[in-house]
Amino acid sequence: MSERVRVAVLAGGPSAEHEVSLQSAQAVLDALPKDLYEPVPIIIDRQGRWPVELRRDLADVVFPVLHGPFGEDGVVQGHLETLGMPYVGCGVLASAVAMNKIAIRRMLVAENIPVIPQVWFTEHEWRTTSDPSEPVKSLDWPMYVKPANMGSSIGISRVTSMEELRAGVDLALTHDRLVVVEQGVTAREFICGVLGGYDTPEASVPGELIVPGDWLDYEAKYLSQAEIATIPAVLPERVAEDMRELSLRAFRAIGGYGLSRVDFLYEEGTGRLYVLEINTMPGFTSRSVYARAWAASGVPYPDLLRRLIDLAFARSGS
CATH class of the missing domain: 3.30.1490.20 (ATP-grasp fold, A domain)
Incomplete structure (x- = not known):
């Protein structure tokens, strides 16, 4: 092994979120501390073809910055498990459950976590x-x-x-x-980041999504230059703490590991909080609300990457 840890950053893939993945991966590649890590970018094309065969002599750890089907649903995670390679993020089951809006609802309901009808x-x-x-x-x-x-x-x-x-x-x-x-409900939209292993995950400060219309669509998230979130969110402390607690409960409910972003709806009139979904590989672009929430919680982006890589090694026992 070289002095620096070789990090294979997986990007692209055949899902409709190919372009978003490329943006996220570039941000990771740019921010990895070069004194600690040697980046190994691997761009998977839209047909799912890999430019190289992933092997232990190519990289020490894998950072699958892949969004959507194929990359965030347990498929790549299962492949990495068969290779015996440490990798960042949730495992096969948590990834598959969180990706499927029907399965995740059933899991949350079973744990008495409030969800939208x-x-x-x-x-x-x-x-x-x-x-x-x-x-x-x-x-x-x-x-x-x-x-x-x-x-x-x-x-x-x-x-x-x-x-x-x-x-x-x-x-x-x-x-x-x-x-x-x-x-549909009339509510404010929030996110909360989760970081950590199985036993002692932590929750970030919540952030509020700025919704320009009726909802935050793909263009607003990734193509517009307008601000998309207020971080930290302006909320009563009790509500913010409830969000953080629910984030950790949801993370544990799916058996999450490494990271997740938990999305919420908050009805001010009734005081009700709903968990909308869990993203096991949220966007890592420069505008990423997950990274910004952790920066506001005292974990700047390079430190966030380092902690995620350390968690990958810890799970594998490396």
Whole structure:
């Protein structure tokens, strides 16, 4: 082994979040302390082809900065497990559960963690129903239609009528054969970062997402130059502490390891908090709310990377 730790940074991949992954990976490559680490960038193309075969003589640890299906759903994590290589982030089960909006809801409900009302159905069930309103009869307008397995707000629609619902489901089905429809609520949106191992994870200060319209879509997150979050969030201390506690409970519920970003909805009128989703490999771009939340919590970006790599070695026993 060389004096510096060789870090294979995986990026790209065949998911619809290929470009986001490239941005995240570049930020990681730029920020890795060069006196400690030797970066080994590995760009997986859109067809899922690797430029090199990943081996222990190529890198000491892997940082899979991959978003969405193939990279954040346990597939790559399983491959790295078979290679016996230390890697950053959640393992196979936590990654797979968090990526699937149906599975994560079931896991959270089982742990008495509050979630937004939702329904789900398969493409076959949708195509063969005689009444398109039947699957969503338990919900009210507006609703949010989402592919069951996708991130970065890709394939999501806010719908307020049956015509919009049909179009939203058609869009979601271009990304997945399972569709989730969530109840829309009037609420503020927040995130909380989690960092650590199985036993003593920590939660960052919460951040509030700045939503320019009805919701924070892909363009607002990654293409606009407008500010997207207030960190730390302006909240009553009790609510902020509740968010942090729920973040840790959600992280433990899925068996999280390394890192996750937990997304919340907060209804000010009722005081209700809902866990919206858990991202096991959140964006690592320069505008990343996960990294900014930890910076505001006293862990600057280079230190954050170092802690994640240390956690990867600790889990593997290296």
